[in-house]
Amino acid sequence: MTRKKITLSYIPNGSERKASFKKRKKGLMKKVNEISTLCGVDACAIILSPYNHDPEVWPSSLGVQEVISRFKKLPEWDQGRKMENQESFTRERIKKTKEKLRIQEKENWHKEMTNAMFQCLAGEKLHNFCFLDLNDMEWLLDEYIEDIARKIKSLKKEKHLKNGSSSG
Structure with missing residues (x-):
């Protein structure tokens, strides 16, 4: 219990x-x-x-x-090296909690923008989004496009290496 x-x-x-x-x-x-x-x-x-x-x-x-x-x-x-008092303990907990919050907010933002992007792809109108949302969505789209371009480049390189080694 x-x-x-x-x-x-x-x-x-x-x-x-x-x-x-x-x-x-x-x-x-x-x-x-x-x-x-x-x-x-x-x-x-x-x-x-x-x-x-x-x-x-x-x-x-x-x-x-x-x-x-x-x-x-x-x-x-050595005496003070690992000494902890209530204030330093609380300060460290706050620091860790703020970092967790920052990571969670970033994750939530990414999910929200991805969801909004897919809503647009499904035909939802863009006028439902404010300027900042559209700006963030554009940034995220650019990131996805760069990832896709890297993947295509990697696949082309793999294909080229396979073709080059099989013809020799």
């Missing part, structure tokens, strides 16, 4: 927020344990919450200190 997608926003109801915090904290600790166990890596988690005065840590205070100590011994450049 799949869960519904939630929107990430502040939970105004205090008791709901606390319940969500406890559930998610437990899940986070479980994930840190899993990645450490399954992948054989050193990992730790430190959670400072308004519901508990002491920080909650995994695996233990000593384990957390060891991981942090190893991290601090790395050169400064």
Whole structure:
């Protein structure tokens, strides 16, 4: 059973927020344990919450200190190399989403123009299209004509090579 997608926003109801915090904290600790166990890596988690005065840590205070100590011994450049915060993570997601959108819009445009072109070939009147649509359609037709010309040239070359090698 799949869960519904939630929107990430502040939970105004205090008791709901606390319940969500406890559930998610437990899940986070479980994930840190899993990645450490399954992948054989050193990992730790430190959670400072308004519901508990002491920080909650995994695996233990000593384990957390060891991981942090190893991290601090790395050169400064290595420390920040793969570090991610909410802002950089969100910025990267937005960038990827914009790129996907750009690709999808280009694909949709191509399909729309191809469809419009075939409608014209089927006898639909050109006056249903605006100047920009007609301009785009002309560009697309030019692309198709160039593709056809390349294919014809390639086929002629193949035919010439076959005829030349069979007569020799």
